[in-house]
Amino acid sequence: SKMALRVCVTGAAGQIAYSLLYSVAKGDVFGKDQPIILTLLDIAPMMGVLEGVVMELQDCALPILQEIKATADEREAFTDIDVAMLVGAMPRREGMERKDLLKANAKIFQSQGKSLDQYAKKTVKVVVVGNPANTNALIAMKCAPSIPKENFSCLTRLDQNRAKSQIAAKCSVPTSGVKKVTIWGNHSSTQFPDAMHAVVVKDGKDTKATEAVNDDAWLKGDFITTVQKRGAAVIAARKLSSAMSAAKAICDHVRDWVQGTTDGDWVSMGVISDGNTYGVPEGLIYSFPVTLSGGKWTIVDGLSVDAFAREKMDITAKELIEERDAALEFIGN
Numbered sequence: 395s396k397m398a399l400r401v402c403v404t405g406a407a408g409q410i411a412y413s414l415l416y417s418v419a420k421g422d423v424f425g426k427d428q429p430i431i432l433t434l435l436d437i438a439p440m441m442g443v444l445e446g447v448v449m450e451l452q453d454c455a456l457p458i459l460q461e462i463k464a465t466a467d468e469r470e471a472f473t474d475i476d477v478a479m480l481v482g483a484m485p486r487r488e489g490m491e492r493k494d495l496l497k498a499n500a501k502i503f504q505s506q507g508k509s510l511d512q513y514a515k516k517t518v519k520v521v522v523v524g525n526p527a528n529t530n531a532l533i534a535m536k537c538a539p540s541i542p543k544e545n546f547s548c549l550t551r552l553d554q555n556r557a558k559s560q561i562a563a564k565c566s567v568p569t570s571g572v573k574k575v576t577i578w579g580n581h582s583s584t585q586f587p588d589a590m591h592a593v594v595v596k597d598g599k600d601t602k603a604t605e606a607v608n609d610d611a612w613l614k615g616d617f618i619t620t621v622q623k624r625g626a627a628v629i630a631a632r633k634l635s636s637a638m639s640a641a642k643a644i645c646d647h648v649r650d651w652v653q654g655t656t657d658g659d660w661v662s663m664g665v666i667s668d669g670n671t672y673g674v675p676e677g678l679i680y681s682f683p684v685t686l687s688g689g690k691w692t693i694v695d696g697l698s699v700d701a702f703a704r705e706k707m708d709i710t711a712k713e714l715i716e717e718r719d720a721a722l723e724f725i726g727n
């Protein structure tokens with residue numbers, strides 16, 4: 395039988411984790427025959443709530459869930475882990491400046507980066523979900539120099555799933571019939587959802603999305619803004635932020651990272667820029683189209699970038715530079 399994988403979820407008492415933990419523990423991410431040990435991190439005041447989540451996980455009677463550990467201690471949560479899903483973050487409160495939010499989160503991810511460096515396996519795969527996700531991932535990466543930079547990522551898969559779903563609806567095909575959609579840049583309203591290279595399976599045939607959609611104004615207008623503002627639209631409607639869809643996207647992200655992408659498609663994830671790809675400045679955690687195989691990502695290179703795309707890709711890079719510089723200043727780096 396397989397060795398158990400140690401998976402840590404932070405923000406484990408929160409609303410995304412409530413959906414995420416069930417999916418992970420029933421085998422959606424690592425397979426139905428892969429035993430799991432879950433370590434759940436949240437802050438001390440949430441330990442009571444977290445205990446309730448643990449009870450529910452126990453009561454799901456899931457065959458692959460070998461052990462659950464709930465803690466407010468980073469060392470306990472990160473020791474020997476194979477995967478870290480960093481969902482917890484300081485939420486934006488009313489009247490809070492963007493700067494204060496960046497600062498609070500820079501501190502959290504500095505601390506968690508250091509703890510990963512000290513206690514996690516050197517092969518640990520890290521996905522940062524808590525916002526500002528790209529910059530939090532960058533801070534954690536910088537504070538964990540003994541772990542390869544390639545092991546740090548941030549979630550933009552929810553944005554990609556949103557984009558796929560918009561195109562599928564527009565073309566009246568199932569979402570499985572939409573491939574090669576890209577999210578470039580920051581997981582924020584400056585992100586660039588790009589369908590110019592996408593493919594739509596229509597009547598059994600691969601068709602360029604631009605042809606299948608046949609509405610250039612939509613692809614360059616409402617499509618982009620709908621995806622950029624989708625998180626806000628969910629909050630306005632639900633009075634709570636995306637949770638079910640966020641959890642599903644985290645599962646998609648990690649599953650593909652571990653098990654690989656399908657031929658003829660790619661996925662989007664925030665990963666480190668080497669400075670030589672698509673003119674994105676070196677060292678940013680920027681969302682690119684990637685293929686995944688053997689647990690490693692490779693940026694899909696050589697896609698054409700027109701002036702429209704270039705401008706959008708640069709705007710989101712500029713925002714990431716500003717976030718990075720502010721966050722690094724806060725942690726005194």
Ligand code: NAX
Pocket residue numbers: 404405406407408409410411435436437440481482483484485502522523524525527549550551552553581625635636637640
């Ligand atoms: P919740 O507020 O429901 O849960 C967050 C949990 O994190 C809370 O239980 C809190 O106590 C905990 N927490 C705070 N600081 C912590 C720390 N230092 N260590 C461990 N736990 C800590 O938020 P939820 O709706 O679950 O969202 C979590 C994060 O995901 C937010 O930052 C949110 O902005 C972000 N999102 C990111 C998305 C993405 O695509 N990258 C999409 C969904 C989501 O909005």
